[in-house]
Amino acid sequence: MKRVIAVLSLLVVASLMLAACAPASGTSGEEGASVKTIKIASQSPLSGGQSGVGVDIKNGAALALEQLGGPLAEMGYKVELAPFDDQANPDNGVANAKQIVSDPAILCVVGHYNSGVQIPSSEEYHSAGLANVSPANTNPRVTDRGYLEVNRIVGRDDVQGVVGANFAQSQGIKSVFIVHDKTAYGQGVAEFFKQQAEANGMEVLGFEGTEEKANFDALTGSIMAAQPDMVYFGGMFDQSGVLFKQAREKGYMGVFMGPDGQDSSELVNIAGPALLDGGGMFYSTVSGPASVYPGTAKFISDFKTKFGADPQPFAAQAYDSMAICLKAIENAAKESGSETPTREAVTKAVRALKDFPGITGTFTFNGVGDPQTAQYFVIQVKSSDPAKWGENAVVQTLDIAPPSK
Amino acid sequence: MSKISQLLNNFMQKIGQGYTPYFITLLHIVIGASLVYASPRSTISFLFLLVAMAEIYYFKMRTEFKIIAVIILMLGIMPILGLRNIFYLEVIFQISVFSALALGLNIVVGFAGLLNLGYAAFYAVGAYLWGFFGSQQFYLLHETPGTAPVGTPFFLPQDYFYLFLILGAIVAALIGLLLGLPVLRVRGDYLAIVTLGFGEVIRVLANNLDKPLNLTNGPQGITPIQRPSLSPEVLDGFNSLFNGLIGRKVSEGELYNVFFYILSLLIIAVIILIARNLEDSKIGRAWTAIREDETAAIAMGIPLVKMKLAAFAVGASFAGTMGVLVAASRTFVSPESFSFMQSIGVLTMVILGGVGSIPGVILGAAVVTILNLQILQGFSLYLSELRQSDAVIPLINFAWRDLSTQLDPAKYQRLLFGLILILMMIFRPAGLIPAERRKRQPAETKSE
């Protein structure tokens, strides 16, 4: 009797599963060849604590496909976005990558928020010759492997940290206290900021990592005791906003600074006037503010209309990554004539793009897939009103090429 | 209701007799395999083929036949099919890895009744062990994370990997002992929280031990990690043997997929053997005694602490070995893989499948992994496809396009895990396939 129940429950589970995937797999495989469907995959954490940024990476890509998919549609292709959830976990990232690789309709991948997921997953893209444009992975190792398939449109940690430290020096900063968020991104930027700051003769009064999201009392205490000219935060706005607010509340009046993870109107939403008091708040970014790039302003308003909230950091980069994928596929499709372009052709077309105008910059990739010269802005927060985030002022503009090995 | 079950019972008995099961199973495998071969991207045919494994388990057939059928299916047919769609190899690879983890946790939770919420820590120990010795990390002890000089040599030759499969088990077991020695004196639910804390401690250590000595490279993770060598002759040999069936030349990267797939199956086979033998051994019975009633167990002269320690060590060793395997197959380890979520995921597998039941736990691992990798993801992809089309939901005339993306099932993995845990605890605490011992109770003779 019990055996029957066991078999039954097993059958129920199995049939549920079958029912669940029936539609999903039915449409994808066979149709691809006849209607000429092209897919572009996105991979980012859609669930869990990092899904705030991850979902907006997907949304940014979706918006780009909607707005820029026209040329390919005219050529008779149906372009679809296939969003994957890597859960910020390498195991899921790699499994998804294998699923992506095994779908011949997928010609390009916009992806990954965590370098820790991108690095193992891109091994799969590499062995399948599938182009990957990364909107957010700043770790040097991402491109240092020299894979033809892997490109990114964001600055490297070892560049952005340098930009920050050089800017600090130009402002006459003598001492810094560095905090980072213990992620590959935050710590990476912070380490390179520290190196450059020391090379520039600044005093590094502290270098601390923290996974804390709320209670920074211990850290603000150390900052108050050290009284640095500047506090540099390597990480995302959701932590730094709280840290900056608490530091000001303790009476710290120096300068705040951070990398492009700070580029979100949510930052002022959290920290409010704390960003304007004292020495103010600066951030370095490759994504120009609305005042410089009209495309950015349009992107923000379009994004808000479609998804009902301001884009998180890296949504604009995801938009550009998708735009690059679309452009490369279009170029490859023109060459291949009536044939659907191959992955190899798309991969080469991505690398061959010259001065592609995106909303976060103009892109040409170098031999390893870094943007040839990226334009970096140092921007100062000008208003404590989140709606006026786009009016932040550019203080410095730098063109920097990635370090060559 | 009882009539239906009686009918089913009769039906099951009918097809469970004579040569029928052999015939059904073989037919199933042949049909399944050809389905997958014909449409390599169809999830249905893949799952249909996998169900054959359940048949092999349930039908009354000669053990020799079962073993041969499994070997042919998993080592013969599957790799060929997998090379037509590499994703399937990955799915089964992950099922094996998580089965091993679940079997290890099952020894601790199911056999000995000690709830361990930090089990991913032992997995991390194995992964970082080979991650450290199998990479260049030894020469980067004084470098800042992310600034590895070009051309740093590897510390150990790549084939030390095989040795580390065993070393991983030993070291993880030692760590298990170290943790177990002090904490096993606390009782059940306290133990759960202590192990949770321990799991977090290991993860935070992995995240922070990039200074003063750069042991783990911090959040950047260690990469590249070496894989065992595959000589070109193996690749050539493989290609000349199977070229016809696969229809193209297999690259080295793909062959590694097959290699790790087979290796994971071999390891899981060994682990199942160990777990089964332990279950019926003197130690296994002592564990059961402890689980059912600690006081009575002490009264029977069972060395409580020793036995609990043994459970901890054996459970940890499974995870250690799999850690080494995964580190090599990914060529990368980072602290993100060893979060609390991972521990809960493994616990869900054990609970769903059946605490204390070896086949149950494997089923649990398979169901959760497939759910996680294929079903939820597939559903979300399908929804996203619908959203990008002009289709409308019939009857209520609601355009798919307007459906909020917030409702994607793939985003609510935790919700699903939570629901599974609650529902299983309330309605079927023994799991999908309850442990054998519960069936062996004398009451059974009455009911049948």
Place this chain on the structure above:
Amino acid sequence: MKRFLETINVRELLQPLAQMILFSLGSGAVLSVIVILLALLLDQTAAGQFLLERNKVTILTYTLVNLPQVVLDGLTIGFVYAAIALGYTMVYGVLEFINFAHSEIFAVGAFVGVEFLILLKSFEIIPATSLFMSYLWLIAAILAAMFVAGLLAVSVERIAYRPLRGAPRLVPLISAIGVSFFLQDAIRLIESLTTGQFHRIIPSFGNFDERLVFSKIALGASTIELGIQVKSIIVIVAAMLMLIGLNYLVNATKVGRAIRAVAQDRSTASLMGIDVNRIISLTFLIGGTLGGAAGVLYALKFTRIDPFVGFFPGLKAFTAAVLGGIGNLTGALLGGIVLGMLETFAGAYMSAFTMGAAGAEYKDIFAFSILILVLIFRPHGLMGENVTQKA
């Protein structure tokens, strides 16, 4: 009026207050002595030299000047932990069961309170209101959070725990873990359906962000302000009120006696005519409301909340409860204060004492190591009775 006053057991009101002051002063003093001794020890070593070179002060001055602020900060977070720990300890005292989902009840409370305030802001009621009204609105937010969180806690008990009463110990615990995960994503789903984002920021209003500065102390070339924020005072006062109220309820009322009776012996209590199920529901209600209030206080103090906000505070509050002796109300208070202090001390001084080799990033490990150590060497906690074997 006089008669009413007579029915109040003044002793039960004053005793916890005295205990709180004693614990705060005591743990502050003990830890201060420890760090000062450490500083004296390290003064002549490399660590001292390192600090002298970097911050131009001796390690002893550094320690002394920072000390008052560290104690104040530690106290604030300590009271937050204590308020959450009450929920764990209440339920554990009665059912001997770790309510793993309490951290999510806490998070739900935080969200309800913050959403309430956001709603007020959207109607432009705050921040443009008098100071008195700001406090009233804050209290209203806390009450709303208490109501919802309490209700949720009771329903969770009804649905996910009650059917499992009498099952082996691990069964309800696993169910509680399930509830915890379920609620995290449920909050996320609900919050992101409306705005597309699932984190919330408490609107700033009233004078809560202001900081009262007591004095300024010179440290090397710079000065350090010693002060406390208005919101920290609110957190401490509110937590104190909750503790005193709960203590009174449990120790000086009839309901409290029933709760204690159920905690000691469920079956005997039921024979005495106590409705055990009702008392258990009540326990969850009390734990839930306290958790909900703690959630709003947490949001007020730390500004930003997300659905996963409860996990670490919950774990630490549980540590606090265990540290003090789980099942014991005064113990939860002591545990919370001690843990908050320890953690803040570790975060503030570890970096200076280890020359930057191990800094604030080990703060969380500190809490867990304490948990492990306490359970090993004193499983019944600082104040609890021996509960190691009662299965």
